[in-house]
Amino acid sequence: MADTTRPINETPAHDAELDRIFELQKKAFAAEPYPVANVRTARLDALIHAIEANETRIIDAVNSDFSNRSRHETLVAEIIVSVSAAKAAKHNLNRWMRARAVATPLHMKPAKSRLEPQPLGVIGIISPWNYPVQLAFSPAAAALAAGNRVLIKPSELTPATSEVMRDIVRAEFDESVMAVITGGVEIGQAFSSVPFDHLLFTGSTSIGQRVYMAAAKNLTPVTLELGGKSPAIIDESADIEAAALSIAYGKTFNAGQTCVAPDYVLTPRGKLNETVDAIAGAARKLYPEIDTTADYTAIITQRHFARLKGLVDEAKGAGAKVIEVGSSNALDPQRKMPLTIVVDPPEDIALMREEIFGPVLPVLSIAGRDAAIDHVNKGDRPLALYWFGNDGAARDEVLRRTVAGGVTVNDTLLHVAQENLPFGGVGKSGIGAYHGEKGFETFSHMKPVLYQSKFASSKMLHPPFSEKTDKLLKMIRKII
């Protein structure tokens, strides 16, 4: 995560190249404010081609940025997810572009009302390092489908991937349609000060706050896709083995460097040992040889690796039992960290306060459903919540009494992969959402339009007012 020590109210930085491309895109949009469906489809095809034709380059670049990123994880979470977002947008484009009918109240009839989606203009996208391709290209697909121009600022922590993204976008798109600007924090600051028509930021809550403040100076609307501590709650009624496998998978995919990874587990008091053993057993099955397998992803930088080790050391120092699932002796140079279960740690250590964002999993025993709900509600509203069990009433109670960005019941991560469900946070885990039709609407102005009829009765309410007006108002008050 980035440097948060800079003061928030600094003068916005500028970058000449960024300003040039923004102005170019603005002019191009003004010349073509409503691209027809065919033009949008061609742009989505270009994005699909850019990704699919460069699959191997993308896989290699992500792998070198992480030092080791599972090829299958890159295929699933970067290539397939981005392409499926673009294909779904293409497939649904005509329906999404259609005006939505809105009911007109009786006293305003026979007027008609509609919401007419309109492209917003130039969209800015700031993306993080953990899924560098997906988190840039999947919102880009929604923005292009909605008829906009797109500027992307990827993370400086994945330089090889950012270069590939810049090259492949340059090869497929005129820069007046879509472009990638690379650079570090300075470019990020300059980027968030550009008066975009909408800015989507994916990253940490602390940087999200800065981006929100910079955007506020231009009254640029934002979607903030942030992080947080996402709980996995195991109910008394759960099948512990099945829950453990889902949790182990969700926590070790991309080595836990996933915004919606289960951050910690709450399990019934009498089932603590069984839960810990089942999660450890499941992780061993998923990665029998984490030292040697290319399936297990490394930690993005030495700084992030040291931070995670520091979290575990603090927990050990506080007397918590720590279980490393697999040897870590040979792993330091590769920055691979085994799933590390921390059993019932004290509440006041960093592990229990900060988003973990790595394969360290606190498992807490909890005395009943109310205590689990209270535990979640004591913290910031999480990006995701996972509930495991077979008791429908218990499930509904937890879902109703906690507020999370999104939920998967009896599995982890999957609500994010369901393109037709909006994805976003709530409270400190984010503002707004995208994916599927919601993404199209996020990057559109859903313009309300009222079409008056030539038989309009509204003239009867014009002055000069009379007894007739009073009678009419009385009638309207009866029907509203």
Ligand code: NAD
């Ligand atoms: P980060 O906030 O450090 O960086 C995100 C982006 O912001 C990068 O491109 C970075 O260069 C840029 N940036 C840094 N400082 C900036 C500034 N002052 N102004 C403008 N831009 C700036 O996040 P990260 O470490 O790359 O990613 C990890 C975080 O992202 C975690 O908290 C994770 O939960 C969150 N995340 C959320 C989602 C989601 O969809 N909700 C997805 C992935 C990651």
